[in-house]
Amino acid sequence: MIPNILTIAGTDPSGGAGIQADIKAFSALGTYACSAITAVVAQNTQGVRSFVALEPSFVADQIDAVLDDVRIDAVKIGMIANAGIAEAVADRLRHHEVRTIVLDPVMVAKSGHALLDPDAVAAVRERLVPLATVITPNLPEAAVLLEREDDWSVETMQAALPALLSMGPEWVLLKGGHLTDSAESTDHLASADGVTVFPAPRIATKNDHGTGCTLSSAIAALLPQRTVPDAVAQAKAYLHGALAASDRLDVGGGHGPVHHFHALWANTADTRP
Template identity: 45%
Template structure:
């Protein structure tokens, strides 16, 4: 008997379809994985911005996680938007029942449009309760600045922020530098074993970057579920997202920041032998 390689996303819903749960499920599918979800919030959102957020009750979110984990048993987890401290606590407590799975946490705080997506008191709970449970944290420049409480203007600042974020107890951090000016972009990876990796890519001139962070973390989780080591998963996910941006750079979807082309080269669903 075989089963699909499955991944769970714990994140918010984007009614515009470019980020959040929708981007995660597209990414999982494109990379040959069966996607499952626990929705944390419903956003009123399109390519122009976010105009409303409705949080899902923490017990319902925890119930979604347990329903998927205890039945389908995903091989990796991606966490995205967590809007309230109560929700962060509920997710942390629930994940303690599944300690051996790789977890990628994208600390969604600011949307591509600039809209703030998280309550201030939630940040401390994330750092204290969730970060020590996860395999990788993937903040962008704005989020890393909030987490490290320092401004980020260059590659040196990204290194400093990564060091500060590691002090929360997370296993590893990937500071994404996509918002820095320049033709060449850099992401900084650091972990508790003093490994350092700089991932570079060429800047693509496009407005279609909505959901980039969600997609990257989802792709890393998908590759981890497929059995890749963390460093390899990050490299492959970075290549996937760069190509997805390039494939969608001239397509107009809405009047603002459009989505990536997640399905530029979709893979068939992968199966493996059941244990």
């Protein structure tokens, strides 16, 4: 049976991040995509210009409309925007007894534009993190969640994992992409049973728009039929391929998107009219 996956996130009209990236990743990995929009974002490959958060009650209505009708096998949560939306999302997921949730605590765009109100951090930490099967913070996001300085090493990453787990998720995937002094990008996956380290070589490309959205949505797409460690490993392999093939795309003048359909469009250059 084909899994149905719901993304709850903001938009990206340039197609590389947010809801659009999630739907592409779900589709590329053979699952059916549903969505509930939290915010409409004016952004492109060069940055975020502005965004409008939707009313929390309307976000809740979207979630109810899907979950009242469609069997949902996993949920990915991305941009939340404010505390009211965080409360609404948590309330509806609890009401519908959703069990498989991947939370990407989106706080700042790659351009540096804030995507989460400061007063919403506590709501994300206290209401959404404990619901999550997996949370996927990068290092700046982990620093905000832990209320610590954003200065990291591999050793401090490992030391932070118990504190992140104490917030209530079943698993933490702490992403090391911001440790740019290394030739590898090393992620740490932790649960109460231990830690798995996922090293990966860095890919020399500026086309890394939407990498966090894509990884978390890939994990959500894979979780219904895999264990968490297997889903993370396969999601990382999928993202690695999407990054490696990103230069085949010509989208925008800034940080271009990854190639979500790299495995499906293998002969694109040969089939264009």
